[in-house]
Every structure is written in C-alpha cells, then in structure tokens.
Amino acid sequence: xxxxxxxxxxxxxxxxxxxxxxxxxxxxxxxxxxxxxxxxxxxxxxxxxxxxxxxxxxxxxxxxxxxxxxxxxxxxxxxxxxxxxxxxxxxxxxxxxxxxxxxxxxxxxxxxxxxxxxxxxxxxxxxxxxxxxxxxxxxxxxxxxxxxxxxxxxxxxxxxxxxxx
Amino acid sequence: xxxxxxxxxxxxxxxxxxxxxxxxxxxxxxxxxxxxxxxxxxxxxxxxxxxxxxxxxxxxxxxxxxxxxxxxxxxxxxxxxxxxxxxxxxxxxxxxxxxxxxxxxxxxxxxxxxxxxxxxxxxxxxxxxxxxxxxxxxxxxxxxxxxxxxxxxxxxxxxxxxxxxxxxxxxxxxxxxxxxxxxxxxxxxxxxxxxxxxxxxxxxxxxxxxxxxxxxxxxxxxxxxxxxxxxxxxxxxxxxxxxxxxxxxxxxxxxxxxxxxxxxxxxxxxxxxxxxxxxxxxxxxxxxxxxxxxxxxxxxxxxxxxxxxxxxxxxxxxxxxxxxxxxxxxxxxxxxxxxxxxxxxxxxxxxxxxxxxxxxxxxxxxxxxxxxxxxxxxxxxxxxxxxxxxxxxxxxxxxxxxxxxxxxxxxxxxxxxxxxxxxxxxxxxxxxxxxxxxxxxxxxxxxxxxxxxxxxxxxxxxxxxxxxxxxxxxxxxxxxxxxxxxxxxxxxxxxxxxxxxxxxxxxxxxxxxxxxxxxxxxxxxxxxxxxxxxxxxxxxxxxxxxxxxxxxxxxxxxxxxxxxxxxxxxxxxxxxxxxxxxxxxxxxxxxxxxxxxxxxxxxxxxxxxxxxxxxxxxxxxxxxxxxxxxxxxxxxxxxxxxxxxxxxxxxxxxxxxxxxxxxxxxxxxxxxxxx
Numbered sequence: 001x002x003x004x005x006x007x008x009x010x011x012x013x014x015x016x017x018x019x020x021x022x023x024x025x026x027x028x029x030x031x032x033x034x035x036x037x038x039x040x041x042x043x044x045x046x047x048x049x050x051x052x053x054x055x056x057x058x059x060x061x062x063x064x065x066x067x068x069x070x071x072x073x074x075x076x077x078x079x080x081x082x083x084x085x086x087x088x089x090x091x092x093x094x095x096x097x098x099x100x101x102x103x104x105x106x107x108x109x110x111x112x113x114x115x116x117x118x119x120x121x122x123x124x125x126x127x128x129x130x131x132x133x134x135x136x137x138x139x140x141x142x143x144x145x146x147x148x149x150x151x152x153x154x155x156x157x158x159x160x161x162x163x164x165x
Numbered sequence: 166x167x168x169x170x171x172x173x174x175x176x177x178x179x180x181x182x183x184x185x186x187x188x189x190x191x192x193x194x195x196x197x198x199x200x201x202x203x204x205x206x207x208x209x210x211x212x213x214x215x216x217x218x219x220x221x222x223x224x225x226x227x228x229x230x231x232x233x234x235x236x237x238x239x240x241x242x243x244x245x246x247x248x249x250x251x252x253x254x255x256x257x258x259x260x261x262x263x264x265x266x267x268x269x270x271x272x273x274x275x276x277x278x279x280x281x282x283x284x285x286x287x288x289x290x291x292x293x294x295x296x297x298x299x300x301x302x303x304x305x306x307x308x309x310x311x312x313x314x315x316x317x318x319x320x321x322x323x324x325x326x327x328x329x330x331x332x333x334x335x336x337x338x339x340x341x342x343x344x345x346x347x348x349x350x351x352x353x354x355x356x357x358x359x360x361x362x363x364x365x366x367x368x369x370x371x372x373x374x375x376x377x378x379x380x381x382x383x384x385x386x387x388x389x390x391x392x393x394x395x396x397x398x399x400x401x402x403x404x405x406x407x408x409x410x411x412x413x414x415x416x417x418x419x420x421x422x423x424x425x426x427x428x429x430x431x432x433x434x435x436x437x438x439x440x441x442x443x444x445x446x447x448x449x450x451x452x453x454x455x456x457x458x459x460x461x462x463x464x465x466x467x468x469x470x471x472x473x474x475x476x477x478x479x480x481x482x483x484x485x486x487x488x489x490x491x492x493x494x495x496x497x498x499x500x501x502x503x504x505x506x507x508x509x510x511x512x513x514x515x516x517x518x519x520x521x522x523x524x525x526x527x528x529x530x531x532x533x534x535x536x537x538x539x540x541x542x543x544x545x546x547x548x549x550x551x552x553x554x555x556x557x558x559x560x561x562x563x564x565x566x567x568x569x570x571x572x573x574x575x576x577x578x579x580x581x582x583x584x585x586x587x588x589x590x591x592x593x594x595x596x597x598x599x600x601x602x603x604x605x606x607x608x609x610x611x612x613x614x615x616x617x618x619x620x621x622x623x624x625x626x627x628x629x630x631x632x633x634x635x636x637x638x639x640x641x642x643x644x645x646x647x648x649x650x651x652x653x654x655x656x657x658x659x660x661x662x663x664x665x666x667x668x669x670x671x672x673x674x675x676x677x678x679x680x681x682x683x684x685x686x687x688x689x690x691x692x693x694x695x696x697x698x699x700x701x702x703x704x705x706x707x708x709x710x711x712x713x714x715x716x717x718x719x720x721x722x723x724x725x726x727x728x729x730x731x732x733x734x735x736x737x738x739x740x741x742x743x744x745x746x747x748x749x750x751x752x753x754x755x756x757x758x759x760x761x762x763x764x765x766x767x768x769x770x771x772x773x774x775x776x777x778x779x780x781x782x783x784x785x786x787x788x789x790x791x792x793x794x795x796x797x798x799x800x801x802x803x804x805x806x807x808x809x810x811x812x813x814x815x816x817x818x819x820x821x822x823x824x825x826x827x828x829x830x831x832x833x834x835x836x837x838x839x840x
Contacts, residue, residue, distance in 0.1 A: 007277075009822045011815060017702055018682070024237045027266025035277040038284045038818040039267050041238070043746060043806055046764075046791030056815050060822025073682055075702070076789035077766040086794075111702065112684040118271070134825055 008062035008128040012037040015045045017075035019067035025114030033118035034125040046079030050090040063128040067107040102127040168294045171203040171228040175210035175235035184269035186279045193283045198290045216248040223252030230293040236265040255298035262289035291817030295810040299745040306392040307492030308736045316344020318710025319497035321725030327375035337380045341446035350530040353578040354608035364445045371447035391705030392741045402482040404453035409477035412449030416469035424457045431523040434534030493705045493732040500711040503558035503664035512627040517542045519660045548658035552642045555595040558665035570715040572663040573599045580617045592618045622647045666715040688714045699728040746788035746805045752778045754800040761792040
C-alpha cells in the first residue's frame with residue numbers, strides 16, 4: 001500500500017510538561033524529523049479524551065500521536081497511567097472500526113528526550129506511510145478482523161470494560 | 166458577533182524565516198482563516214516594536230483574539246500575554262503556536278515546513294476563537310523555605326535567606342553539614358584551605374536563629390504546591406538525645422569498636438561505632454552506627470551510655486517523622502563520585518597503589534588519616550613518581566558522556582600538592598586540559614612551570630605486570646602519547662584516578678518526590694538551560710549546585726545564592742500567581758456518577774452527598790484535565806483546555822485534510838473517497 005508521494009497528516013497530542021518540552025528540545029538541538037505531525041498542546045496526556053483521536057481520524061488525519069511523561073514521572077503524579085488505560089481501550093474500539101493499531105501510538109518522552117521524541121515521530125510517520133491513507137470505509141466494509149476484534153472485546157476483556165472510560 | 170482575530174507570524178531573524186515562508190503563512194491566515202482581520206509577519210515579535218504592534222492592533226483594529234506564531238510558549242507566552250493586557254485584552258485570549266522549535270528548526274524541506282506552519286497557525290486561530298477570558302488566582306507564600314542538602318550550595322542558599330530574615334529548614338542526610346567540600350584539603354586555584362573557608366559558614370548555619378537544622382534526616386514526602394508545601398522529613402535515629410548532648414566527645418573517645426570510615430574518610434581512615442564525622446562537624450552531636458555497635462550486635466558494652474556525663478545515649482531511640490510547612494524548596498543534593506571499579510583495566514580495588522581522587526584528598530588533608538603525609542598504602546613509603554589519570558568515567562561513552570568540569574583543575578591541584586609535599590615526578594594523562602574559569606588557565610601555566618609531565622592520551626591500562634627491569638615493584642601506566650603517536654609505559658609508585666561527578670544515587674527518587682525530572686545523565690532539569698538555571702518545571706522548587714550538573718565550588722555558591730534570591734523574591738512579594746487552568750463541574754448537569762472522583766490524584770473533587778453531585782475544590786485542582794476527559798456526561802469544563810477549544814484546534818490543524826468517506830456515523834456523502 002505504500003506510496004512514496006503519500007505524506008500522512010498526523011495530529012500529535014503532547015503534554016505540556018514532558019513531551020511538548022521534548023519537542024522543544026528537539027528544536028533547540030536541531031534534531032531533524034518528519035514534518036507530518038501537527039502538535040496540539042494539552043496539560044497532561046490524561047486530558048486526551050479518546051474522542052479527540054476519533055475526531056482527528058474522522059477529519060482526515062492518517063494517524064495520531066499521544067505523548068506524555070514516562071510512567072512514574074507524570075507532572076500530575078499518575079495521570080499518564082489513566083492515559084495509558086484509555087489508550088488500550090481505544091485501541092480495541094479502533095480495531096473494531098478497522099483502524100490499524102499502528103496509526104495511533106502512545107509515546108513516553110521526558111523533557112530531556114528530544115532525540116527519543118523525534119525518533120518516535122519518525123517511526124509513527126514511517127508506520128503510517130507503510131499503511132497508506134486511512135481508508136476507513138474500505139476497512140469498515142472489508143475487514144473481517146472487525147468481528148474478531150469485537151469478540152475479543154467481549155470475551156477477553158470483560159474486566160477492561162469495567163474500567164471507567 | 167464574530168471574533169476579530171489578529172495573527173502575527175514571527176521571523177525570529179532568520180530562525181523561522183530562513184525555513185518557513187512567513188509572508189506566505191501570514192497571507193494564508195488572512196485569506197483562508199475565518200475571522201482573521203489582521204495578519205502580519207514581523208522580524209522579531211518579542212521585541213518592543215513587535216509587542217507594540219499587537220497592542221496597537223488590539224486598540225485600532227478592535228482585535229478580540231490574538232495568535233502569535235513564533236517560538237515555544239514556554240519562552241514567550243508571558244511576553245505576549247503582557248502585550249495583550251497592555252492593549253486592553255484579557256491575556257488568556259492569546260494563543261501562541263510554536264513554528265520555531267516544532268517546525269523551522271527541525272524540518273529540512275522549506276515547503277513542508279511552511280505547510281506545517283500553516284496548519285499550526287490554522288489550529289491556533291480556530292482554537293483562540295473559543296478561548297475565554299480568565300483571571301489569574303493568587304495564593305499566599307509561606308515565608309519558610311526548605312533547603313535539602315547541606316553542602317556548599319545548600320549552605321549558601323540557607324545563609325542568604327536566613328541573613329535576609331527568613332526562616333529556613335535545612336535537611337542533611339549525613340550526620341554533619343559541609344558536604345564534599347569538608348573532605349577536601351585545598352581548593353583550586355587559590356590553594357586556600359577548604360576547611361578554613363567552609364567551617365565558618367557551617368558554624369554560622371548551625372548557630373543561626375533563623376535556621377532549623379535537621380541533620381541525619383531525609384526528605385520523606387512532599388505534598389502541596391508553590392507557596393504552600395507540606396513536607397515530611399524522616400529524622401533518623403541518632404541514638405543520642407540531641408538536646409542533652411553537649412558534644413564533649415567522651416563517648417567517641419571511649420567506644421571500643423573501630424570501623425573503616427567509608428563515608429567521610431573515603432575508606433582511608435577509621436572511625437568509632439559512635440562518631441562525629443570530623444572534628445569541626447556541625448552539629449556537634451555524634452551518631453551511633455547501629456550496624457557496627459557492639460550493643461546492637463550482641464547486647465553488650467554500653468560503654469558510651471555508662472560514661473556519658475549528661476545521660477544522652479538512647480539505644481531505644483526510633484526514627485521520627487517531622488512535618489514542616491514551607492513555601493519554597495531548594496534542592497542542593499550534590500553528587501556522588503564515580504565508582505572506579507567499573508573500569509577494571511585501571512586496577513582500582515585490585516592494585517594497591519591506585520587511588521581515587523577522593524582518597525587522595527583525604528591522604529593529603531592535614532586533618533586526614535595520615536595527617537597530610539602523602540604515603541602509599543603501606544603507610545610509610547613516599548611516592549617518587551605519580552600518574553594522574555583524567556576523565557575516568559567522564560567523556561567516556563561507556564560511562565558518562567559529559568565532562569565533569571572540575572577534574573582537570575583538581576588534577577592540577579593534586580600535581581601541585583604532590584610536587585610541593587613529596588617532590589615526586591608527576592605524569593598527568595589528559596584528553597584535553599579544560600581550565601576555563603577565572604585564574605584557572607594561569608594555574609595550569611604555573612603547573613607547566615613546576616614541571617608536571619603532561620601526556621596527551623587516554624590510558625589503556627594500569628597494570629603490575631612488568632616487562633622491563635625498571636618496572637619491578639612499580640605500577641605501570643600504558644598509554645599512547647597522541648602527540649608523538651607512540652605507545653609508552655610509565656612505571657610509577659602511585660596512580661590517582663580522576664573519577665567523574667555523578668548524580669546522587671537517589672537523585673531520581675528525590676526528583677519524583679518533588680515533581681522534578683532528571684536529564685538523561687541524571688542531573689535535575691532546569692526550567693531553561695541558559696536563562697533559568699535554578700528554577701525547575703515545578704513552581705516553588707529550585708535546584709542549586711552539582712545536582713543540576715557538574716560544577717566547581719564558586720559556581721555552586723553562585724547557584725545557591727541565585728536560588729535563594731528567587732525564593733526571597735517570592736517571599737517579599739508574599740503572593741504567587743497560579744494559572745487559572747482548573748476544572749469546574751456544571752453541577753446542574755452532573756449525574757453524580759462519581760467517575761471523576763477517583764480520577765483526581767489531589768483529591769480535589771468532592772462529592773456533595775445531599776445534592777448528589779460532584780464539585781471541584783479549586784484550590785486543590787492543578788488543572789491536568791484528566792477528569793474532564795473522564796466525565797461521561799461532558800459536564801466538567803477544563804478552563805483554557807476545554808473540549809470546544811481542542812476540537813476547534815484539531816479541525817484547524819487538519820484544515821487541508823480530506824475526511825475519509827463513510828466514516829461510521831457520518832453521512833455517506835462526506836468528502837471524496839480516500840482509498
């Protein structure tokens with residue numbers, strides 16, 4: 001599916017304290033990376049409502065990055081764990097909708113990790129390029145995985161469903 | 166009424182304009198973004214003229230929203246908020262978007278960078294229309310300050326504040342304040358005695374009416390936020406009653422158990438089981454080391470207890486938690502020396518006459534175990550030749566990539582002391598000599614005159630395997646002299662390894678307690694590496710000394726004083742501004758499900774049982790927004806980051822994207838086929 005001329009449009013939700021500053025540091029240190037991620041600053045990765053991701057994809061984004069402080073280093077003590085919880089729940093939903101899981105990536109980057117964030121951006125862009133544009137309707141109609149994914153959710157992750165959104 | 170948005174695209178000299186077509190971005194904004202009434206590009210938006218431009222436009226053009234596309238908001242958001250205020254606009258009606266760090270500096274292709282800049286400006290302009298005026302909140306600042314670490318940086322910070330009339334709580338992990346500086350013999354480049362300049366400061370702190378000194382104590386927990394921190398400190402059991410002890414020292418003198426002092430004497434000397442680390446220790450109250458005490462080993466002895474004239478020995482004393490309220494915290498926890506056994510080819514721990522720098526400090530210290538006589542481990546032989554190896558564990562990709570900064574000068578100091586005290590031939594093995602502070606280069610020149618043999622090269626091995634008759638009984642340093650390109654062997658009597666300065670062993674742990682982060686190397690991250698080196702990302706927490714990065718004594722003193730000045734400023738002001746970025750619940754729409762209650766790590770959401778709704782306690786809310794995204798009814802409003810703002814931002818960011826056809830829940834006619 002890969003196409004050299006395809007430049008994915010990706011929205012990145014970066015937390016104010018670690019990952020946004022990692023992106024700042026990547027800039028200060030002139031660490032070159034792919035220009036496809038359009039960064040939106042949130043105070044915490046815990047602020048990322050799964051509907052933000054769905055909204056971005058539905059508006060034509062080919063991928064989404066959610067970035068926060070490393071587990072254990074959250075500026076708000078533990079909110080990135082909540083982001084992580086939601087992320088895995090969201091992945092199930094996305095799978096059921098036929099969105100490949102590599103399109104939405106959760107990344108940890110401390111304020112000192114400009115290089116790591118730049119690498120993560122490059123990886124996400126490369127992954128999404130390999131997948132090609134988000135052909136949502138096509139996936140939705142043809143992807144047999146949808147049924148299995150739904151079954152997975154029901155059968156294997158009953159306990160996950162009980163976790164508050 | 167439609168908003169009137171002003172968009173300002175900064176050139177930042179050529180920093181942005183060199184890559185991004187700023188004029189095109191401004192043109193895009195005025196032509197393609199709804200409600201944009203002014204769009205300009207300007208050389209330096211942060212200059213007075215740039216700010217004036219914003220102010221004038223607010224007044225003349227009646228702007229109701231402002232977007233500045235420039236550098237990171239962490240650098241200049243305050244600047245432009247002030248400009249908005251000056252123009253008569255609520256400062257929270259500004260949005261800054263980052264087209265420098267996140268765009269022009271990191272993308273190679275000017276076209277792609279310009280396109281990204283347009284998206285970022287579009288996102289910002291769409292968002293800003295939904296922003297609402299907010300009023301900052303103010304809280305009182307508790308005038309007491311906590312200083313963690315009683316080394317030279319912490320002492321300086323403590324004295325600056327205490328002398329200015331402010332209360333300080335100083336916490337030190339070890340039995341005495343003084344830090345590493347108390348262990349040194351001389352300080353470079355002046356060669357004045359370290360103890361002579363340090364101990365007056367120590368005793369001043371010990372006696373200061375404004376200082377509450379807690380030694381042999383550790384930070385346990387920090388809660389609260391700038392202005393009002395609540396701190397729990399673990400006062401470790403000294404086994405000595407602090408109030409009764411007069412510091413007479415009889416217990417230390419009579420204690421029958423001697424052990425190697427690995428802390429203060431760096432393993433070069435002995436101490437008793439009950440001990441004061443050094444004669445000038447502050448406070449003069451000994452500590453009983455329960456691991457070596459005979460009483461704790463087999464319930465015998467009690468010599469100290471029997472002989473103490475004031476009956477101050479308390480074998481049953483337990484750790485105690487002391488709670489204090491402070492307004493600000495200065496962290497000055499210093500460093501630990503590199504473990505030289507990690508480089509086995511240098512023979513430390515295996516070859517008897519290989520020393521660490523700290524061991525040598527103790528060896529040549531007049532108050533040290535040999536009374537300042539430089540002798541080999543046999544206790545009598547004076548070395549006739551000494552090798553000093555620089556950069557052990559620093560500038561080494563296997564260990565620490567950074568330069569420890571002070572080792573070159575310390576090595577020069579050692580060379581001088583060796584020549585002065587023993588007349589030995591000194592060989593200094595360096596990669597580069599770094600002497601870039603006041604009077605340091607002059608000291609280097611002096612050592613060249615004194616006849617130190619400088620060998621440029623990284624030592625490959627230190628060994629006792631002899632090859633030549635003249636190497637018998639010697640320690641041989643093998644090194645390629647990179648100036649001559651020849652492998653050489655240097656048989657010497659003594660080798661000193663200039664180990665790196667490493668972050669304190671629990672730096673990360675303490676950082677987590679205080680909510681500050683470490684760099685990759687493990688030193689604390691400052692708010693800005695150049696312009697804000699003593700502040701951290703967490704308001705009210707400051708850093709000073711080597712815990713922020715390797716530095717020498719003068720620089721540590723400067724940082725201690727700088728951190729104190731920052732704190733003193735906050736105390737003088739009496740109030741601190743808190744961003745009004747907090748959550749609030751529309752109670753009339755709250756279903757009382759209580760999902761948000763468990764989301765908050767600060768317990769800032771309480772449940773009103775009578776009305777069955779949840780409520781945010783604004784004073785406790787830190788504004789992370791996790792509850793906002795958790796509310797199934799969407800009735801929690803996260804000020805300045807609310808859903809409509811972020812949704813608008815997403816839409817703006819994707820202004821040029823084509824929505825995929827047949828998105829579930831959307832009409833089939835939306836957009837063209839994406840596949």
